[in-house]
Amino acid sequence: MNFIDNPRRLRGFEKQIRVEKVSRRSILKGLGVTGGFVLAAPVMSRQALAYETGAGKMPHGVVVDPRVFVSVAPDGIVTIVGHRSEMGTGVRTSLPLIVAEEMEADWSRVKVQQAHGDEVKFGNQDTDGSRSTRHYLMPMRQIGASARAMLEQAAAKRWGVPATEVKAVNHEVVHSASGRKLGFGELAADAAKESVPAIEGLKLKDPKDFRYLGKGEVSIVDLHDITTGKARYGADVRLPNMKYAVIARPPVTGGKLVSFDPDAALKVPGVEKVMQVRGWPWPSKFQPLGGVAVIARNTGAAIKGRDALKLVWDDGPNGKYDSVAYRKELEEASRKPGLVLRKEGDADAALKGADKVIVGEYYIPHLAHVAMEPPVAVADVKGDKAEIWAPVQSPGGTREDVAKTLGIPEGNVTVNVTLLGGGFGRKSKCDFALEAALLSKELGAPVKVQWTREDDVHNGFLHTVSVERIEAGLDKSGKVIAWRHRSVAPSIASTFAAGTVHQAPFEIGMGLVDMPFEIANISCENPEAAAHTRIGWFRSVSNIPRAFAVQSMVGEIAQATGRDQKDMLLELIGSPRIVKPNVKDLWNYGEPQDSYPIDTARLRKVVELVAEKGEWGRKVPKGHGLGIAVHRSFVSYIATIVEVAVDDKGKLTVPRVDTAIDCGTYVNPERIASQIEGAAIMGLSLAKYGEITFKDGKVQQKNFDDFQVVRIDESPVVTNVYIVPPGPDTPPSGVGEPGVPPFAPALINAIFAATGKRIRSLPIGKQLEA
C-alpha cells in the first residue's frame, strides 16, 4: 500500500454553510430530545455550499441535525449514529469520524450506534452507488460543527463569558483567558438545552486543524469484535424461541409451486413444520419468489429436511432460458442498429469512409454476488407489529417493503441493521427479510431465514449479461474518426416492470453514453434485450461490461496501429476538457454536472500517475505482459496497470497491480486502499472465472466449486494504490465500486502483451490453454 503526496488536510470547505431551518417534529424522537427546532437540509443551494451533490434528491433527502446523530453522556462518552450499512467499506467508522472531527470529540471516547431503518429521522439510508462519503461528508461536518457550537455556548453561559472567547478542543471546552476547562460530559446536560445554532453563523474547522480526516490512522470500530468472533452479522442474531428456516424456491424465475409432499422432511430429526411461502409473480421488484419453508430447531435440520422434500414446479415463462442461445440473440442484435442514445457527427458515414475499421464484439456473462454471508434475516411479527434484524443495504426500503408486504403501517416496523457479511448490491434487495416477515407472521414466533450458498447462486438478482459491440473507424494516419458502440443487455428495470427491453438511464450512463474520448463521429446505441431472470445491481453494475469493451478496444486499436497502449489511451482521451455528450438528460450518478463534470484532465491525470508510479513500460520477463485501463465511474477516476504472467500451459498469475484513484476529497485513505485492493481481487475473479449460465431456465452453477472466485494463492502478489491529492474545491466521489471496472480490461490488455492472444469473451476460463 502506498500513498503519494498524502495530503495532511482536506481543503475547500471553509465557506460557511446555510442550512434551511425547518420544524420537523417527527424527527425529534431519538436520543432523549423532546422538542424544539431542528435542522434539515433537503436542499442545499449552490451559493451556500462549496459544492452541490445529489444527496437532497435521494428518497427522504438529508437530515442535518446534531440531536438526531449525536448524544453526549454525563461521563463524557459521545455516541454518534452511523446511519449507513457497513458491508466492508468502513463507512460505519468514516461518517461518525467526520462528526467527531468537526465537534472536537476524542475518538477514543466515541461510541458508534447503528441506526435502525428510519429515513424520516436519519435521511436516506440506501448504502449503494458509492454514495456515502460523497453525500455525507458535508452534512456530517455540519452536524459536528453544530454539536460543537452547542457545547461551546453551554460553557460560555456557565462561565458568563461571550461564546467567542471559548473553544472546544479535544473533548473539552476551554476558556483560555482564564484557564478554565469543562469536559464534554460536564456540559452535556446544559448543551442539550441549547438551541441548535443558526447555520449562518456555523463555523467549520479549518482543515489544517484536522486530527482524523484524510489521515487514515483510525481503524474500523468493529476491528476487535471481528477478530474475536463477537461482531454480529445478520446470521448471528438469536432470539428466545426463535425457529430456523430454509426455503425451497422455484428453480426458474417466474416459476410456481404445483405440489409438495412434506412427509419425508417431517421425519428428519429436529424438523418441526413444513409450510408454503407466498410468492409474487415475476417481475415484482424484491418480493419473495415463494416456495416451501422447512422450520426446524436448528439450520442443519432445516437443510436436511428441505433435501427430503418432494416438490413439483411449474417453470413458467422462462423455462426455456438458455445462455448459449441467448448469447447468439444478443450478438445478432448487436450487429443491427439499435435505439440511438448519443449521436455526434455521423458515425455510420465515417465508418464507411474509414481507412480501417476495427470491430470488437465483447461478451460479459451473468455474475452472482456471492457475498460471504448469504442472504439471511430474522423477523419477529406480533399482531400488527414487526421487528426485523437483517444485513440490508437499504434499511429504509426494507421497512417500507415489510410494511407493504404485511399490510401494516410503516411506523409499526422496526428494521435493525446488523453488520453485513458483504453486500455488493445483493443486499440492496430485501426479499430475504420479507420472507422472514411472512414466515414469522404465520408461525407466530420469531424465525431466521437462512439462504444456503446454493440458494444464493440459484435465486439471486444477477448481474446482467451483455454483448458490447464497438466499431472504431481510423483514417489513413491511424487517428480514430468514428466510434459506434452498441450495448445489448437485459436491464435491471426488468425486475421492476414487465416488458422492459431497453436499458435505463442509470445503466446507459455507466460507460456507454458518457464515453469520454475525443472523437468526431460517435454513435451509442441500445438494441433491445428482454430479461429471463432477475437482474440486479452488482458492484459497479454496467461499468463492468462497458469498461471491459471500451478499454479492450483501446488495446485493440493500439495493437492494430502499433502504438503503445498508454499513448493510445491518452490520445483518445484527448485534450483536457469537460466532456458534454449529446445525450438528453445525461445521468451522472445522480450528481449535478456542475460539481461532477466529466473532466478529461482528471482522467488523464490518473493514467499519467499510474504510468509513472506503476512503471509503465518497464521491462518484464518473458511470458509477462503489462496492460492498462482507465475508467470514470461513480464520479471518480481510476486507472489500473496489471502485470500478468502466462506460462506455457496457459496458467495465468498476476505478479503486480498498480491503481491510481482520484476520488476527490476523502476521509480515510487506508480504507480507500483496502477497497481498491479488494476491487482488484473481484476484478480478477470475474475475469478469470465469473460466469452464471442457464439451461432450461435454471442456473447451472451451485456453489464455490463451479462458481469460482479467486483464492489467496492466485491473488496478485502486490497491489499498490495511489491516491490523487484533491484540489482545493474537489468534492468527494465514489470509492466502493469504481475500482472494479478497469481491472478486467487491464488484465486482458496485459494478456495480449504477454501472449498475443486477444480475449473478447469473459470469463477467460480455459481460453489461454488452447
Next chain:
Amino acid sequence: MIKVKINGQEQSWDGDPDLPLLWFLRDEAGLTGTKYGCGQALCGACTVIVDKEAVRACITSINDVAGREVTTIEGLHPNGDHPVQKAWRQVNVPQCGFCQAGQIMQAAALLMDNPKPSHDQIREAMSGNICRCGCYQRIENAVHLASTGV
C-alpha cells in the same frame, strides 16, 4: 448422548448425530463466531480447530468430534490477543469481516504446525479460505507478521 469439549467446556448433544458441527456451534451452543459460507468445505468460513488441526465445521458431524476438543474463534485466546488476532488488527485486515474468524483459525492452525511459513506456504495453507472482499494481501502480511511476533 454425544459429549464434546468446546473451548474448554463440556457440551452434550442427544439429537441427530449427523448434525454438522457448524450448526451445533451456532444454533445449539450459541457460538456464532464460526460462520456459514458454503456448507461444502469450499470456503473455510466455518474453520475451527479440532485438537490441533483446522477442520471445516460444515462437513464435520457432531459425532465426528465426540470426545475431542474443539476450539472456535471465541476460545482462541481469552482476551482475543492470540498473535494472529493481534497481527490481524495491526495490519487492518478485515473489510466486511465475515470470513475472518475462519481465516484466523486457519492461520492459527498453520502457525502451530509451521511457526515460520514462507510466502508460498502461507498462500497454500490459506487457499481454502475465501474472502470475497479480497483482503488476501493483508491476510498474507498478517500471517507473516504473526509468525515473526507482534
